[in-house]
Amino acid sequence: MSKTTDQKRASSKVDQVLAEQRAYIARREKGYREQALKLYPWICGRCSREFGHANVRELTVHHVDHNHDNNPVDGSNWELLCIYCHDEEHSKYVNFVQYGNSPGSAVEPATHNPFADLKEKMKAQEK
Numbered sequence: 274m275s276k277t278t279d280q281k282r283a284s285s286k287v288d289q290v291l292a293e294q295r296a297y298i299a300r301r302e303k304g305y306r307e308q309a310l311k312l313y314p315w316i317c318g319r320c321s322r323e324f325g326h327a328n329v330r331e332l333t334v335h336h337v338d339h340n341h342d343n344n345p346v347d348g349s350n351w352e353l354l355c356i357y358c359h360d361e362e363h364s365k366y367v368n369f370v371q372y373g374n375s376p377g378s379a380v381e382p383a384t385h386n387p388f389a390d391l392k393e394k395m396k397a398q399e400k
């Protein structure tokens with residue numbers, strides 16, 4: 274009986290770690306995203322779809338070597354990809370990057386923290 278509880282606790286711990294990691298990646302991404310959008314034309318590197326201010330949120334920064342810590346200022350490790358092509362690119366690299374689960378999640382204003390109430394939710398789940 275207690276085994277089930279332990280498993281539940283372990284998996285919510287994993288969820289928490291993943292959530293923190295995602296929040297960290299999201300914060301870091303804001304920095305290099307702005308730089309990349311200044312450096313490169315707003316065009317998807319795969320499907321050549323063009324972007325403007327209205328839909329630039331759907332244009333994401335891909336790391337050519339898949340290392341998000343590798344952010345040279347000349348932009349040589351960045352590639353702008355639309356969310357669909359980016360998804361495709363990462364399907365080869367399972368779980369490497371989480372830039373959002375849906376097109377909608379990228380539309381949130383910069384101040385919004387999707388994980389702010391996570392701990393509350395977890396507390397509620399434990400009951």
Ligand SMILES: [Zn+2]
Pocket residue numbers: 317318319320321322354355356357358359
């Ligand atoms: Zn594309």
Ligand SMILES: [Zn+2]
Pocket residue numbers: 334335336359362363370
């Ligand atoms: Zn990527």
